[in-house]
Amino acid sequence: MASWAVSRPAECTSDRRVREWAGGAEAGSPAGRAGTAAHAAVGQGAGPPPPRAHVARVVCGATLFAMLRLVETFFRHRMLLLAPMALVAIASLGWVLTQPPSYDASVRIWTQRQTLVPDPNGNPYLSPAQEQAAVLTELISTKYFCAKVGKRTALAGVARFHLEHASGGTRQKLLSLVGLGSSRGPVTDSQVDDLVFTTISASTLILPSGPEIIAITYRDTDPQMAATIAQAIADQFIDETLSNQRVQADAALTFYTGQLQQARSDAAAADKAIDDYIAANTAQRSANASPDARLSQLKHDDDAAHARLASVQDKLDQARLDRAALNQPGVDGIRVLDRAEPPSRASSTRKTIFTAVGVTVALVLLILVVGVLALTWVDSTIRRPEEVETVLDLRPVGSVPRVS
Amino acid sequence: MAAVNRDDERAPPKKDAGRPGRTAQGDGGEDVRIPRPMLDACRSASLLIGGPGLRRLGITSALREEGRTSIALAMAIVQREDYGRTVALVDMDLERPSHSRRHGVEPWPGLAELSRGLASAQNVLQKVSDGLFVVTAGVLTSSAARTMAELVRLDTLTELERHVDVVVADLPPLLGGGPGAAGARAFPELVLVIRAGVTPVARIKEATEDLHCSPHVLLNAAHTSLPHWLRRLVGP
Numbered sequence: 159m160a161s162w163a164v165s166r167p168a169e170c171t172s173d174r175r176v177r178e179w180a181g182g183a184e185a186g187s188p189a190g191r192a193g194t195a196a197h198a199a200v201g202q203g204a205g206p207p208p209p210r211a212h213v214a215r216v217v218c219g220a221t222l223f224a225m226l227r228l229v230e231t232f233f234r235h236r237m238l239l240l241a242p243m244a245l246v247a248i249a250s251l252g253w254v255l256t257q258p259p260s261y262d263a264s265v266r267i268w269t270q271r272q273t274l275v276p277d278p279n280g281n282p283y284l285s286p287a288q289e290q291a292a293v294l295t296e297l298i299s300t301k302y303f304c305a306k307v308g309k310r311t312a313l314a315g316v317a318r319f320h321l322e323h324a325s326g327g328t329r330q331k332l333l334s335l336v337g338l339g340s341s342r343g344p345v346t347d348s349q350v351d352d353l354v355f356t357t358i359s360a361s362t363l364i365l366p367s368g369p370e371i372i373a374i375t376y377r378d379t380d381p382q383m384a385a386t387i388a389q390a391i392a393d394q395f396i397d398e399t400l401s402n403q404r405v406q407a408d409a410a411l412t413f414y415t416g417q418l419q420q421a422r423s424d425a426a427a428a429d430k431a432i433d434d435y436i437a438a439n440t441a442q443r444s445a446n447a448s449p450d451a452r453l454s455q456l457k458h459d460d461d462a463a464h465a466r467l468a469s470v471q472d473k474l475d476q477a478r479l480d481r482a483a484l485n486q487p488g489v490d491g492i493r494v495l496d497r498a499e500p501p502s503r504a505s506s507t508r509k510t511i512f513t514a515v516g517v518t519v520a521l522v523l524l525i526l527v528v529g530v531l532a533l534t535w536v537d538s539t540i541r542r543p544e545e546v547e548t549v550l551d552l553r554p555v556g557s558v559p560r561v562s
Numbered sequence: 563m564a565a566v567n568r569d570d571e572r573a574p575p576k577k578d579a580g581r582p583g584r585t586a587q588g589d590g591g592e593d594v595r596i597p598r599p600m601l602d603a604c605r606s607a608s609l610l611i612g613g614p615g616l617r618r619l620g621i622t623s624a625l626r627e628e629g630r631t632s633i634a635l636a637m638a639i640v641q642r643e644d645y646g647r648t649v650a651l652v653d654m655d656l657e658r659p660s661h662s663r664r665h666g667v668e669p670w671p672g673l674a675e676l677s678r679g680l681a682s683a684q685n686v687l688q689k690v691s692d693g694l695f696v697v698t699a700g701v702l703t704s705s706a707a708r709t710m711a712e713l714v715r716l717d718t719l720t721e722l723e724r725h726v727d728v729v730v731a732d733l734p735p736l737l738g739g740g741p742g743a744a745g746a747r748a749f750p751e752l753v754l755v756i757r758a759g760v761t762p763v764a765r766i767k768e769a770t771e772d773l774h775c776s777p778h779v780l781l782n783a784a785h786t787s788l789p790h791w792l793r794r795l796v797g798p
Contacts (some may be wrong), residue, residue: 215795226788226796234787538762542786546756546779549763552770555607557781558629561597 161505223544224454231534232526239529243522250518254511259504263384263393264375266367266496289367290492293398294364294372294395301355303394306353312383318354321345364390371495381500388498396492400405400484403491414474428460596636604636607780608621611751614645617723620654620749622733622742622777629782630759631660634732637753642693647727650687652697652719654745655734656706659699672700674709677718683725695726701752706734710741714748734768743772752777758784770796 232239267288281289297303308314322345363375374391378384435456436442442450540546546554567718611619621634638651652673653661662669666686671681676697687695702709713719722729731749734742747751754777756766770777 175657229792230787233789233792236787300582346603456600537759537761538764540761540763540766541758541759541784543781543784548783550766550770550779552754554778555778555780556603557758557784558600558603558633559598560783560785561759 161348169172173492223542223548224236227541228530229535232530235529235533238533239526241304242525242529246521246525247518250514254514257510258339258377258379259507260377260544261381261499261501261503262375262377262386262505263381263388263501264373264386264496265494265498267372267374267392267396267491268495269370269372285366285369287368287370287372290399291364291366291372293399294374294391297395297398298359298362298364298391301351303398304355304358307358307387307390307452308351309387310394313349313354313357313387313390316346316383318350319532321349321353358387361387376498377505381502383497385500389494392498394495404481404484407477407484410477411474411481414470416479418474419493420468421463421470424464425460428456428463432456432460446497566618574787591605596632596639600632600636601640603780604640606631607753607778608637608640608644612754614647616641616728616751617752618719618729618731618749620733620746620752621755622746622752623735623739623755623757624761624766626658626735626738627763628735628755628761630755631655631664631732631737632740632755633755633780633782634730635664637731638694641728641730642691645727646693646696648693648725650695650697650722650726650729651690652722652729652731653699654710654713656702656709657734657740658697661696661732662698665696667696667698669698670700672698673713674700674702676700677709677713677716678703683721687722687725687758697722707744710734710744714744717721717748719748736773737765742769750775754779755782756780757782 255394269286279465305314308317359374361377363377365373365375367373372389376388376391376511378386378387432453435453439450439453441447442453540549548551563613608616614661619637623630634651638649641647641649641793650734651661653659654673656674659669659672661667662672668688671686673686674685675681675684681700686697686700687700690696719729719731719792730744732746733749734740736746736754751771752775753764754780758781760783789797
């Protein structure tokens with residue numbers, strides 16, 4: 159008998175006999191001595207604690223039983239659990255089969271770092287493609303950009319057609335049947351832009367495929383439309399970038415023009431100051447005149463004014479050159495390498511299958527885990543003899559197998 | 563299938579090797595079959611409880627329909643066959659007695675008549691097979707609870723113990739408002755039958771919390787849904 163076993167003066171007589179018969183280990187189990195009024199009467203719980211190894215064994219066994227109970231719950235209710243899983247799988251398969259084919263059209267554009275007005279806060283560790291891809295991604299997420307892309311293509315017209323001929327969905331249909339459906343007015347440009355924005359932002363993928371190359375991929379059920387919109391996105395992005403650079407060049411031109419006028423005025427004022435000083439001090443006209451500090455200062459200022467005038471003039475010339483260069487194609491740092499071509503075959507099957515498989519696996523696991531846990535939690539019965547000890551704290555003497 | 567009935571009185575019961583189980587049958591009674599797995603389980607349980615040293619054993623359960631009556635009969639058969647003891651199987655489920663019908667014996671005189679002194683112990687012991695007697699509930703003249711209280715107070719079972727080696731009682735369920743808890747007090751050894759996967763734990767705890775002793779639990783209709791390969795993997 160284990161040393162920590164507690165004697166029970168008032169226990170059932172057979173308990174003592176069983177302990178003698180079993181040699182102590184089984185009869186000394188703490189289970190089976192609590193749970194009834196008799197247990198409380200004999201003051202169980204007193205005595206030294208059980209050995210650590212025994213506690214570890216009990217904990218390990220309890221964990222195994224808990225896991226077995228979960229597994230058994232699955233096998234017991236396998237039809238209940240497998241039925242929704244099968245339904246999910248069938249629904250996913252149906253979804254895959256009913257998906258229309260879609261086509262991916264890609265444009266690859268070349269980018270290089272913008273040096274017209276260098277950004278002192280720019281990250282030097284980002285490649286030009288990464289920077290411009292981030293810019294383009296931001297633009298794609300704006301209604302302004304998407305609406306312009308839509309207007310460049312037939313997408314805006316298609317969107318307007320859909321809005322004009324849309325039935326309004328099941329809810330609108332049901333409301334119309336009972337006379338509660340609201341009459342739809344004419345389609346506004348804002349609604350068209352919203353639909354275009356939703357379509358483009360959801361169907362466009364922008365990835366830097368190299369340090370200086372950006373791949374723009376657009377997906378559509380019409381291959382021609384996919385190619386057109388992908389190309390339009392690239393063109394619109396180039397236009398936006400060029401427009402931005404032109405604005406910067408114009409700003410530089412305006413700035414340097416103002417600076418040039420100021421420099422000219424300063425130079426003219428310096429020249430006039432020297433002339434006035436010499437006119438007032440005629441002795442300074444001779445070549446052998448003694449040095450005059452005031453005149454020297456005036457000459458120094460005049461030189462500085464002319465030097466600044468020359469510098470501003472150079473910058474203005476450069477700004478004019480840059481502005482003129484922006485009117486030439488291909489000098490804005492971005493150009494299209496591969497134009498979008500209508501894809502010859504659908505590219506969405508694999509992705510659709512992957513999506514369906516992922517969703518199916520996630521749902522199946524969710525159903526399995528939640529179902530097993532819920533069914534196990536709901537089941538408050540004793541199913542194994544071991545649970546008589548662990549759950550009821552009573553001593554099992556056997557189990558009768560179910561006879562069918 | 564061999565039958566432990568009156569026809570077998572002259573011959574000692576044979577070992578049931580290769581047979582599906584045992585049958586206890588009286589005159590005109592139902593063919594009460596005890597499955598062999600149940601007999602085996604009760605055989606092991608009987609050893610753990612006390613085996614040949616038992617004098618009085620009560621079979622109870624938390625609720626009805628847990629297999630209490632079959633377990634009581636199996637325990638009685640084990641006592642008779644394994645230890646050769648004379649057994650009185652007492653139907654103490656006074657509200658819904660069933661043993662007279664099951665074994666085809668007279669419903670009275672029984673325990674109620676014995677407690678009222680209308681019949682002797684020899685009169686109420688009705689033989690169903692060699693060494694196996696059934697004591698029916700008898701005819702109640704008062705409520706089951708009152709009759710049970712009288713049985714316990716007068717220690718009626720002691721009178722039966724003078725004529726048999728062991729008394730195995732089919733007690734009423736502990737819950738349900740019946741006299742189950744009162745009847746259980748008459749037994750130092752209790753076997754609590756729990757139907758696996760059916761009886762809620764809360765009801766079992768409710769049933770056992772006021773018992774005077776810790777009952778021995780016999781899990782009835784235990785069944786695992788684990789496939790064979792997994793059972794082999796995780797062991798018994």
